[in-house]
Amino acid sequence: RLAILGAALVAYVVSEALFHESGVLAAAVAGIAIGSLPIPHKEQVEEFKGDLASIAISAVFILLAASLQPSDLRALGWRGAAVILTIMAVIRPSRVFLSTIGSELRSNEKWFISLLGPRGVVAASIGTFFGLRMTDAGFAEGKGLEALVFGVVLATVLIEGSAAGWLARKFRVMPQH
Numbered sequence: 001r002l003a004i005l006g007a008a009l010v011a012y013v014v015s016e017a018l019f020h021e022s023g024v025l026a027a028a029v030a031g032i033a034i035g036s037l038p039i040p041h042k043e044q045v046e047e048f049k050g051d052l053a054s055i056a057i058s059a060v061f062i063l064l065a066a067s068l069q070p071s072d073l074r075a076l077g078w079r080g081a082a083v084i085l086t087i088m089a090v091i092r093p094s095r096v097f098l099s100t101i102g103s104e105l106r107s108n109e110k111w112f113i114s115l116l117g118p119r120g121v122v123a124a125s126i127g128t129f130f131g132l133r134m135t136d137a138g139f140a141e142g143k144g145l146e147a148l149v150f151g152v153v154l155a156t157v158l159i160e161g162s163a164a165g166w167l168a169r170k171f172r173v174m175p176q177h
Contacts, residue, residue: 004034008034011029012027057121061124064124064150068150072143072144072146073147073154075147076144076148076151080147080148080151081151083148084155088152088155088156088159092114092115093110093114096113100113111171112167112168112173115160116160116161123149123152124149124150127150130142130145131146132146
């Protein structure tokens with residue numbers, strides 16, 4: 001596990017030293033190459049990768065949210081809350097249903113994905129990036145963008161995430177044993 005992690009880190013560092021901003025791509029290619037090899041204890045490596053991914057995602061959320069204050073969320077007001085609810089109740093389900101046209105997914109599965117699909121490390125990082133850039137450029141709305149993105153993430157995690165078991169039973173997507 002550590003040798004494979006070391007190989008990915010070496011690929012990242014060497015690539016960054018040669019070409020700026022190429023390290024992530026090099027690490028991804030190294031991961032694909034290593035993943036296609038018949039290595040022993042592959043299940044343990046995949047479990048380790050999952051653990052590292054969880055830690056990394058948690059760290060990204062903590063670092064991105066570090067500049068956000070509770071007052072920034074309160075500043076969104078009822079309009080911000082309306083946007084957040086619209087994203088959760090209309091935009092996300094519409095996106096899921098449109099993107100799964102022609103798939104084998106049943107309607108109940110699409111609704112479950114709409115409510116509990118991935119909820120935000122990419123959106124949070126991009127929203128924070130653009131929010132910081134806007135603030136640096138003198139636009140006061142940059143902080144509002146960051147707050148809105150984190151408001152969506154928080155609302156989906158707290159509201160929809162806490163209801164995951166109930167929603168799985170309601171939409172009958174529990175695995176059958």
